Amino acid sequence: xxxxxxxxLVLLLSVVLVGCAVNKKKGSAEVEDSSVNLQADVxxxxxxxxxxxxxxxxxTTDNTLDLNxxxxxxxxxxxxxxxxxxxxxxxxxxxHAEYLAGNPGMAAVLEGHADERGTREYNLALxxxxxxAVADLFQMMGVMPDAxxxxxxxxxxxxxxxxxxxxxxxxxxVEILY
Amino acid sequence: MIKVFIAGMVTxxxxxxxxxxxxxxxxxxxxxxxxxxxxxxxxxxxxxxxxPNEEIRNIVxxxxxxxxxxxxxxxxxxxxxxxxxxxxxxxxxRLIKAEALVIGHVSQVGDDHYDVSFYLYNVFKEKLLAGYxxxxxxxxxxxxxxxVSDYIYEALTGIPGAFDTRIAYVTVEKDSxxxxxxxxxxxxxxxxxxxxxxxxxxxxxxxxxxxxxxRLAYVSFASRTSGAMIWVQNVETGERxxxxxxKGTASAPxxxxxxxxxxxxxxxxxxxxxxxxxxxxxxLTRLTTHPGIDTExxxxxxxxxxxxxxxxxxxxxxxxxxxxGGPAERLTRVGRENAGASYSPNGKHLxxxxxxxNGDQIGVFYTGNNEVKVLTDGPLDDSPTYSxxxxxxxxxxxxxxxxxxxxxxxxxxxxxxxxxHQGEVREPAWSSRKQ
Numbered sequence: 001x002x003x004x005x006x007x008x009l010v011l012l013l014s015v016v017l018v019g020c021a022v023n024k025k026k027g028s029a030e031v032e033d034s035s036v037n038l039q040a041d042v043x044x045x046x047x048x049x050x051x052x053x054x055x056x057x058x059x060t061t062d063n064t065l066d067l068n069x070x071x072x073x074x075x076x077x078x079x080x081x082x083x084x085x086x087x088x089x090x091x092x093x094x095x096h097a098e099y100l101a102g103n104p105g106m107a108a109v110l111e112g113h114a115d116e117r118g119t120r121e122y123n124l125a126l127x128x129x130x131x132x133a134v135a136d137l138f139q140m141m142g143v144m145p146d147a148x149x150x151x152x153x154x155x156x157x158x159x160x161x162x163x164x165x166x167x168x169x170x171x172x173x174v175e176i177l178y
Numbered sequence: 179m180i181k182v183f184i185a186g187m188v189t190x191x192x193x194x195x196x197x198x199x200x201x202x203x204x205x206x207x208x209x210x211x212x213x214x215x216x217x218x219x220x221x222x223x224x225x226x227x228x229x230p231n232e233e234i235r236n237i238v239x240x241x242x243x244x245x246x247x248x249x250x251x252x253x254x255x256x257x258x259x260x261x262x263x264x265x266x267x268x269x270x271x272r273l274i275k276a277e278a279l280v281i282g283h284v285s286q287v288g289d290d291h292y293d294v295s296f297y298l299y300n301v302f303k304e305k306l307l308a309g310y311x312x313x314x315x316x317x318x319x320x321x322x323x324x325x326v327s328d329y330i331y332e333a334l335t336g337i338p339g340a341f342d343t344r345i346a347y348v349t350v351e352k353d354s355x356x357x358x359x360x361x362x363x364x365x366x367x368x369x370x371x372x373x374x375x376x377x378x379x380x381x382x383x384x385x386x387x388x389x390x391x392x393r394l395a396y397v398s399f400a401s402r403t404s405g406a407m408i409w410v411q412n413v414e415t416g417e418r419x420x421x422x423x424x425k426g427t428a429s430a431p432x433x434x435x436x437x438x439x440x441x442x443x444x445x446x447x448x449x450x451x452x453x454x455x456x457x458x459x460x461x462l463t464r465l466t467t468h469p470g471i472d473t474e475x476x477x478x479x480x481x482x483x484x485x486x487x488x489x490x491x492x493x494x495x496x497x498x499x500x501x502x503g504g505p506a507e508r509l510t511r512v513g514r515e516n517a518g519a520s521y522s523p524n525g526k527h528l529x530x531x532x533x534x535x536n537g538d539q540i541g542v543f544y545t546g547n548n549e550v551k552v553l554t555d556g557p558l559d560d561s562p563t564y565s566x567x568x569x570x571x572x573x574x575x576x577x578x579x580x581x582x583x584x585x586x587x588x589x590x591x592x593x594x595x596x597x598x599h600q601g602e603v604r605e606p607a608w609s610s611r612k613q
Contacts, residue, residue, distance in 0.1 A: 031375065031376045031377075031411065031416050031418060081493070109402070109403055116558060117537070117538060117558070118494065118515070118517060118531075118533075118538065119474065119487070119494075119517040119518040119531050119538075119560055119561070120383050120384070120560060120561070120605070121383070121384060121429060121430045121443065121473050121474045121487070121517075121518065122471065122473060122474065122487055122489075122494055122517050122518075124383070124397075124406055124429055124473075125443070125445075125450045125471040125473050126471065128405065128427060128445060128448070128450070129448075129450075129471065132448045149403050150405075150448075151399075151403065151404065151405040151406075151427070152405060152406065152427070153381060153399075154381075154383075156381035156383070157358075157381070161579075163557075163558065163576070
């Protein structure tokens with residue numbers, strides 16, 4: 001009798017747990033996108049960033065990281081509605097271009113972003129424009145096109161959530177990821 | 179003792195199975211109407227063993243109230259409660275100043291099936307205006323109620339109703355590791371029956387319903403190194419495929435009214451342009467070539483034109499081009515920028531995101547006289563979508579720090595908010611439901 005009770009309890013519990021997992025309407029067809037688990041197809045000797053796109057530390061060839069070195073800066077910023085590189089941005093991009101041109105085994109992903117003003121689709125294109133502006137300068141400085149991948153998240157992955165210019169200026173950016 | 183325990187577990191089990199894991203959209207009416215056609219919707223008489231969960235009368239009354247064109251009279255004032263034509267005494271309804279009367283009947287036939295009938299009367303003329311009868315399973319009762327509302331709305335306003343319709347939208351919530359989780363959802367346009375279509379760590383944008391109401395095109399990302407791509411997914415089966423095998427990024431899908439073509443934005447060699455895909459032939463035709471950003475194509479209802487957003491003259495504005503190709507004509511000249519335009523169902527206006535110096539607001543553009551009527555407050559409004567009858571516009575906005583959906587009537591007088599209990603909601607797309 002006791003054994004039967006334990007068995008029914010276990011059975012009931014497993015039914016409950018299955019019930020939790022299958023908690024959707026009958027006939028609904030939900031897709032879970034597992035592509036988040038795909039490995040990056042960019043060859044890299046550095047750490048790969050997580051899916052939130054946060055900036056990771058780049059290890060230089062002699063294993064030191066000097067933050068005064070433009071190579072240590074991995075984000076460049078833009079003016080509103082513009083994909084033009086500021087002199088400061090140019091300095092940083094050139095340092096990375098030199099590094100990539102001099103290390104043919106390395107590859108980088110350029111992630112372009114925009115602030116939240118304007119429509120999402122327009123900002124998707126604007127972010128790609130910004131990433132391409134950096135990629136163009138890379139190419140001009142001898143980086144092979146295959147070593148660079150330009151993508152855009154538009155306004156979808158802001159780093160600052162406030163609705164003011166101080167946040168917007170931080171979101172108008174390109175991140176250089178290795 | 180064991181009986182009590184098992185009874186408790188069963189209750190818990192039932193509770194867990196019926197509670198949704200994802201948030202439901204709730205609607206609040208922020209600006210209603212004090213005027214409208216006074217209508218009496220009598221609670222439907224029920225006959226049977228097991229009363230269904232859905233009260234058709236309440237759903238119909240809520241639908242009519244949300245439209246802003248009706249004043250639903252309180253049942254407490256009713257002098258009688260007819261459920262069939264032979265029970266109606268028009269004097270009872272004239273006395274409480276009802277102009278229209280709705281009565282109905284639900285009877286259980288079989289285990290989980292119900293016979294539903296309704297009648298709509300013009301009280302002054304003592305005339306039957308509409309009526310219909312259904313036999314459905316309990317899971318379809320909400321839909322039947324919305325169809326009742328559609329019949330009533332059309333009979334009394336001359337415009338087809340849009341209550342038996344669906345919306346797609348995107349929700350965003352941070353999980354326990356602080357990572358944004360995106361979901362593509364489909365629900366009835368009153369927020370009920372929410373169904374998850376897709377879940378991913380990557381952003382989802384621009385859901386677009388195919389005209390058959392069964393498939394959704396949308397934009398998302400396959401990996402950390404892939405740019406934006408378009409997928410097409412069958413909402414019922416979950417079957418999905420990537421639309422293109424192109425090297426460049428693609429987004430902004432828009433179906434033609436006959437479902438045979440998809441306009442989209444494609445970047446080949448870094449240039450953002452409008453292309454048209456013939457779905458059956460899998461053939462891409464390039465429509466624009468300008469080095470500026472051209473995006474957000476939208477079809478005219480007759481399929482002859484597309485409007486799109488372009489920054490070829492500086493800031494983004496709306497342009498129009500023939501679907502057969504040719505020069506693009508600039509449409510919007512007022513405002514700092516205009517983007518994200520789509521045609522009204524009758525093809526006579528465009529709804530769009532407009533910046534007139536007050537941030538991003540939703541406005542209606544009249545192509546005839548080039549005027550823009552601003553309908554919303556902004557400053558961060560986006561993604562307007564017309565209801566299938568053109569009477570309402572749904573869009574994304576902010577309330578406090580939360581992304582919510584809102585709906586505004588085409589004349590700007592009726593306003594509603596649709597929000598989640600937790601998380602952000604954005605990117606609405608309104609569809610007629612095809613059976």
